[in-house]
Amino acid sequence: MPSSLTSNGLNILLSLSFFFFALRVLYLYIHIRSARLFLFGFSMLVISFTAATDFVSGFFLFLHTDWFLFIGQAISLLFVLFSLLRTFDRHLELLIRVQLFVSALLLLLLAFSPFLPTSSTPWLFCFSAARSAICFAIFFYYLSIFFHKDTRFSLLMSLAFFLLSLGYLLTLPRYVLPDASLMDMVGDIVRVVGVLILSLSFTIS
Amino acid sequence: MKNDRNVNADLVAFDAAQSRSTTDELIFITQLLRSTRTMFHIDELLFWLEGQFVQRLQMQVAQCWAVQLDQFGQQTLNMRSQVYRDPSLPVHIVTNDQVMLLAKRIALSHENSFFQPVDTLFSSYQTILLKRYGLHYCSGCFIQQNILLPPPNSDLAAQCLPVPLRLVLLFFVHHSSSQNTLPLVNAIVEQALRIAKDRHLLHPLYEGPRLLPPPSSQVASLPPLSELVPRRLESQELLRSSNPLSGSLAIADKKARYLYKYIDGRLTIDRLASLLHVSLAEILPLLRLLLAQKWIQLYTSDGRQVQSGALR
Numbered sequence: 001m002p003s004s005l006t007s008n009g010l011n012i013l014l015s016l017s018f019f020f021f022a023l024r025v026l027y028l029y030i031h032i033r034s035a036r037l038f039l040f041g042f043s044m045l046v047i048s049f050t051a052a053t054d055f056v057s058g059f060f061l062f063l064h065t066d067w068f069l070f071i072g073q074a075i076s077l078l079f080v081l082f083s084l085l086r087t088f089d090r091h092l093e094l095l096i097r098v099q100l101f102v103s104a105l106l107l108l109l110l111a112f113s114p115f116l117p118t119s120s121t122p123w124l125f126c127f128s129a130a131r132s133a134i135c136f137a138i139f140f141y142y143l144s145i146f147f148h149k150d151t152r153f154s155l156l157m158s159l160a161f162f163l164l165s166l167g168y169l170l171t172l173p174r175y176v177l178p179d180a181s182l183m184d185m186v187g188d189i190v191r192v193v194g195v196l197i198l199s200l201s202f203t204i205s
Numbered sequence: 206m207k208n209d210r211n212v213n214a215d216l217v218a219f220d221a222a223q224s225r226s227t228t229d230e231l232i233f234i235t236q237l238l239r240s241t242r243t244m245f246h247i248d249e250l251l252f253w254l255e256g257q258f259v260q261r262l263q264m265q266v267a268q269c270w271a272v273q274l275d276q277f278g279q280q281t282l283n284m285r286s287q288v289y290r291d292p293s294l295p296v297h298i299v300t301n302d303q304v305m306l307l308a309k310r311i312a313l314s315h316e317n318s319f320f321q322p323v324d325t326l327f328s329s330y331q332t333i334l335l336k337r338y339g340l341h342y343c344s345g346c347f348i349q350q351n352i353l354l355p356p357p358n359s360d361l362a363a364q365c366l367p368v369p370l371r372l373v374l375l376f377f378v379h380h381s382s383s384q385n386t387l388p389l390v391n392a393i394v395e396q397a398l399r400i401a402k403d404r405h406l407l408h409p410l411y412e413g414p415r416l417l418p419p420p421s422s423q424v425a426s427l428p429p430l431s432e433l434v435p436r437r438l439e440s441q442e443l444l445r446s447s448n449p450l451s452g453s454l455a456i457a458d459k460k461a462r463y464l465y466k467y468i469d470g471r472l473t474i475d476r477l478a479s480l481l482h483v484s485l486a487e488i489l490p491l492l493r494l495l496l497a498q499k500w501i502q503l504y505t506s507d508g509r510q511v512q513s514g515a516l517r
Contacts (some may be wrong), residue, residue: 031462032500033437036444084445116407145446149291149339149379153448202450 001037004058006188011055013192018048024202035092039048039083039099043076050076053110064118068110070127075102077134107126125175128168135165163194176180233257233393237400247355247406248285251372254397255288258376262386265290265340266377267414270308271354280307282373285357292438292499293447299377299400303331308373311347318391319344320384322364340377344384346391348372350398353408370398370407401458431475431485433511435468435492435501445500456500461491473506 025041028034050065050072057065079099086092109116140156145151170187173180236257237250244250255267268287272280282305289299307326311319323335323343335341353367374394376383401407443449456462466476478488495501503511 021450028449031456032465033448035445037449040444142445149442149446151339151446152337153451154446202448 006185008186010192014051015048018044036083043077043079046076063113064116065113072106074130081138121175132165134169135161160194160198166189241404259288259290264376268375270373272371274366291442303327312375318387320344339379342378345375420472432473433503436470461494464491
């Protein structure tokens with residue numbers, strides 16, 4: 001199976017499912033005005049957008065969207081983590097303002113993507129590792145919630161983020177080893193499963 | 206002065222029994238003595254107790270049912286108050302006919318205390334629902350004393366008569382280890398009812414239906430209802446242990462949902478009513494619903510939290 005097929009499949013699945021759930025979460029935010037919902041929903045929206053642009057950039061090679069993809073996803077996952085850790089309204093509202101500001105900068109990054117240099121390997125490695133680490137932190141947090149209060153939602157979310165973390169980790173060797181396309185493909189498949197479980201957690205919990 | 210003497214007597218009596226009290230009981234009673242100074246109705250004390258049981262004893266849901274007498278002399282068992290640990294828990298899971306039947310059974314059998322898995326108490330469907338939200342066990346107790354329980358503090362209950370105290374406390378918990386807390390609960394409730402009697406929240410049987418209204422000085426210390434400020438309560442479990450898209454988080458009632466959108470923590474009840482072009486009588490039931498479902502909390506204009514009983 002060519003690695004581009006799994007990569008495109010992951011992008012499409014990530015983009016569509018995250019977009020769908022982001023819309024539902026943001027719609028709920030309009031009704032109950034929970035800051036955590038906004039942070040989570042907006043982060044999913046950004047991740048969905050990064051996946052969509054990555055898919056499109058496969059057809060327009062002059063768009064160097066790697067910067068937007070890696071930085072956008074890492075930052076969005078970081079906001080998901082912060083939204084879970086913070087409790088007080090004023091902290092969450094401050095996070096919203098920071099997220100909106102950072103997202104505006106990310107859009108600038110996307111707008112200037114044709115003029116950006118091709119992302120270098122060390123930076124890609126760092127950003128990819130950051131995504132894996134943040135997903136692992138989120139997995140650990142949901143796991144601790146599950147041990148404290150065993151709900152199906154926290155179990156599935158912990159499993160989803162564990163698989164996402166593992167998937168990102170499996171893509172790291174391709175930046176340092178000469179022939180690691182197989183591992184990259186496996187990483188994509190693992191992330192596909194992670195996204196499916198994430199979708200399941202929002203559907204059946 | 207008389208109250209202070211009674212309080213001192215409470216403290217002296219409590220000191221005498223201190224050797225057999227646990228640390229938890231000490232903490233509870235100390236806080237109870239402090240909190241009851243600003244309470245004006247027994248429902249506030251019951252609500253406070255349930256809140257403490259949920260918070261400190263790791264209970265998920267605490268309910269208080271009481272036998273009441275309506276103006277026609279009919280005895281009914283009604284829920285006086287309930288507290289959830291997780292505000293996102295759907296109301297219908299623990300507020301339904303099956304739970305009411307259980308409370309009635311306990312009231313009729315005068316069962317002092319029990320602790321059982323929910324499988325043995327409810328139908329299979331109800332058990333599945335309860336277990337889905339982690340409510341694996343149900344415990345409770347029946348309390349009966351020769352003192353009068355005033356009617357609920359609400360407009361609807363204005364015509365009800367005081368009745369000898371018969372309460373059923375029901376708790377829903379996660380783990381079987383919560384069984385060990387039942388003796389503590391019984392001890393605390395006993396002390397709480399004694400304190401309530403000293404504070405005139407409960408009345409001796411001989412007073413009969415001639416219950417005196419609260420002293421005017423106590424009534425004056427609470428601001429008028431229309432000047433209270435509702436504030437939103439953020440569910441801490443949102444996106445952590447509860448799925449926001451499960452359908453249980455949205456406010457079911459359309460009018461209450463509409464009202465909730467305008468609550469910003471600064472507008473008083475009066476201002477909200479005029480903003481929405483409704484009367485106070487129309488907005489109060491919606492606020493009660495939001496309060497009961499833990500979407501909001503009430504505060505005075507200077508930021509003091511008000512017990513939920515103020516809205517009844």
